[in-house]
Amino acid sequence: MQQAQIQSMLPEADLAYTVLADLKRVVREYATAATEANCPEIRQMFTDLLNSSLRMQGDLYQLMQQNNMYSSPSPALRQELEKQLDQNRQTLQQTKQLIQQMMSAAPQAMQHMPMGSMQSGQTHPQQHQQNQQHQQQGHFYN
């Protein structure tokens, strides 16, 4: 009760910010919990709670921004974007060369290591789809 009385004296922007900050914290905790879960159904529960909390955090943030309770950060400069893109294109090029060297140095080892063997037990169809998605996404960066 006492806490409620103190909180009701806070300006509504501060009140909203308190909820937003806690939602951010809870989202992180659910993500950690999901990654450290042992039972698949417990992992699924934390994943669902993560998605639900993330949605609420996003909605609240949008509402606060629309009502000028949260000032948007200033945009990054185009030069900065270009610099980062340049640097990262170089890094990707170097990584690709390195991987190619590794593959040609040990062709048999790579061929005899299917993706599935790195994960314990059976691969779920969902994981297969995720792998394919990753590969598809990868094409955008080529």
Added chain:
Amino acid sequence: MMQPVTGKELEYVVDSMSNEDLLMKQCAVAAVSATNPALRAMCASMQQVHEQHYQALVSKLEQHQQMAPTQPQH
């Protein structure tokens, strides 16, 4: 398919329950004391969702209650 809940999982579930409990109260306070109608409405609906989250966590523990061993396992 269902396995006993681990000690670590139990800790996360319990921590999450206290987080959801706090958020329920915070949203309730915001829902009654905010002047912006959209903010009031959103906080009122979020309070309900946090209650559902809390209930989901409790139900999960209840489901695992019978499966939990009574002796420490190696």
